[in-house]
Amino acid sequence: MPVSRLMPTEESADLIELTRTLVEKELRPHVDAAERDHTFPRETYRVLGEAGLLGLPYPEELGGGGQSYEVYLQVLEEIAAGWAAVGVGVSVHALSCFGLFERGTEEQKQRWLPEMLGGDLLGAYCLSEAHAGSDPAAMRTRAVRDGDDYVLNGTKAWVTHGGEADYYKVMARLVGADGADQGITCFLVPADSPGLSAAKPEDKMGLMSSTTASVIFEDVRIPAERRLGAEGEGLSIALAGLDSGRLGIAAVAVGVAQGALDVALAYAKEREAFGKPVIEHQGLAFLLADMEAAVSSARSTYLHAARLKDAGRRFSREASIAKMVATDNAMKVTTDAVQVLGGAGYTKDFPVERFMRETKVMQIFEGTNQIQRLVISRDLARG
Numbered sequence: 598m599p600v601s602r603l604m605p606t607e608e609s610a611d612l613i614e615l616t617r618t619l620v621e622k623e624l625r626p627h628v629d630a631a632e633r634d635h636t637f638p639r640e641t642y643r644v645l646g647e648a649g650l651l652g653l654p655y656p657e658e659l660g661g662g663g664q665s666y667e668v669y670l671q672v673l674e675e676i677a678a679g680w681a682a683v684g685v686g687v688s689v690h691a692l693s694c695f696g697l698f699e700r701g702t703e704e705q706k707q708r709w710l711p712e713m714l715g716g717d718l719l720g721a722y723c724l725s726e727a728h729a730g731s732d733p734a735a736m737r738t739r740a741v742r743d744g745d746d747y748v749l750n751g752t753k754a755w756v757t758h759g760g761e762a763d764y765y766k767v768m769a770r771l772v773g774a775d776g777a778d779q780g781i782t783c784f785l786v787p788a789d790s791p792g793l794s795a796a797k798p799e800d801k802m803g804l805m806s807s808t809t810a811s812v813i814f815e816d817v818r819i820p821a822e823r824r825l826g827a828e829g830e831g832l833s834i835a836l837a838g839l840d841s842g843r844l845g846i847a848a849v850a851v852g853v854a855q856g857a858l859d860v861a862l863a864y865a866k867e868r869e870a871f872g873k874p875v876i877e878h879q880g881l882a883f884l885l886a887d888m889e890a891a892v893s894s895a896r897s898t899y900l901h902a903a904r905l906k907d908a909g910r911r912f913s914r915e916a917s918i919a920k921m922v923a924t925d926n927a928m929k930v931t932t933d934a935v936q937v938l939g940g941a942g943y944t945k946d947f948p949v950e951r952f953m954r955e956t957k958v959m960q961i962f963e964g965t966n967q968i969q970r971l972v973i974s975r976d977l978a979r980g
Contacts, residue, residue: 609668612653616672619648620679628680631806632951635798637761638806639719641683642690646716650676651690654841655698660711666841667903670848674896677852678859681955682807684852686719688845689757693720693766695838696783700826709785713764721762722842723753723786723812724835733768733781733835738814740769740782745821747771747784749814752796755962759810760795763788767814768831780829784819792817803954839963840916841906846963847899847916847923850956854892854927857934857952861885864938864947881937888930895923914976921969924959931956 623644631638645651653669655661662669669691677684694713697705712718729735738751749769756765765786771779786793796811826834862885865876875881902915931953935942942949960966 609664609671612662612664612668613671613675615648616650616675619644619650620675624676624679624683628682628806629948631680632682633805635805637808638680638683639761641680642686642719643716645676645683645687646714651687651716652694652714654691655694655710655714659698659706660714665903665907666844667900667907670844670899670903673845673848674852674855677849678856679852680806681849681853681952682804684849685757685804685807685846688842688849689722690720691845692838692842693722693762693764695841696766696825696834697785699837700783700830700834705785705822705825718763719758719761721756721758721765721812722838723756723765723767725753725755727752727754727811734832736768736770736781738767738769740771740784740819742771742773742821743818747782747819747821747824749784749786749817749819751814753812753814755799755809756795756812757807757809757962759808759812760798761808765793765812766825768835769814771828781831781835782828783825783831783834785823785825786814786817786819790817790819801958803951803956803958840913843916843920843963843969844899844902844906846959847895847902847919850920850923850927850959851892851896851899853952853956853959854888854895854923854930857927857931857949858885858888858892860947860949860952861888861934861937864941875937884933884937888933891926891930895919895926898922914973917964917969917972917976920963921966921973924956925966927956928953928960 649662652660653662653664653672654666657663673684673687676687697710713720724733726736740747740749767784767786768781771782773779792815794813798808798810865881865885866874868875898919902912902919905912905915934949935953938947938949941947
């Protein structure tokens, strides 16, 4: 069991306990094999969907859980502590639903959200391109209006669930018949659309069970009814969603860091050196204290931002702070966990080496931490 957790509210206690039970029974027994064999855990997402954990921050009348973001992020942390790749996947899936919920018509919501939030349909988010990662406004994927349809051409890079998702939320540059740029526009694209394909998955450093691939659009015809929001609103939809997505990654990072701390602490209590447990040696004890402080402070940043969001207040700066602090702290904590275990930590007999590899990418996706510093500093300059 985790050694350090925020005390849940009465409202969320049962939900968090349910999540912990599912993590122990349905996630932890499978994570090592799935990571070793690069197996995408599609059935795990169905289990989480049936338990109501894939749509927690969305309204119950649309198939969601009707929970606050504060509660959702605590649940996400618990999932990530057991299986980081699944935690990332849950966060990405929630992000893939955001555009439909925020900018979709009532008819669109009623038609598609229940299956998305219930786990029958797993989503992916297509924003980045090979030459346009931190600068989404430079995207080249194009959409051209053709009667009642749009025709998409281009390639999206670094797509979590690429080739595995049932639908893709896609940002594309709308081009008029005269070639004029009409702004980035958002589409909900079914995975079985003719002309849509996924490239070979990336051979990554970590998160082996989370498939990451480029998604290719070759004359993919999308009915106009699958456009989300107005033409030209896609970038604002994307950027608004990223604030929430960054909180998801912050919670995932805290979960992984907590998992690493739990393993390191248990080892330090059992392993003896010079006649006593290594935790009784000040050098290791202080290192563990710093790890605990890093995890707890990171958790506080994402909870603070979530409470602002739940209150309907502006939280963009706080989301960037939470993402930056949580992922930087997780990188330090997981690296230190390997150090606490010494030579054992460098082997695959313990999960801390995996935690360290998994955490690195969290400093990169959903906006690199250099981009987060840019967002924060610009917001400070505006006052």
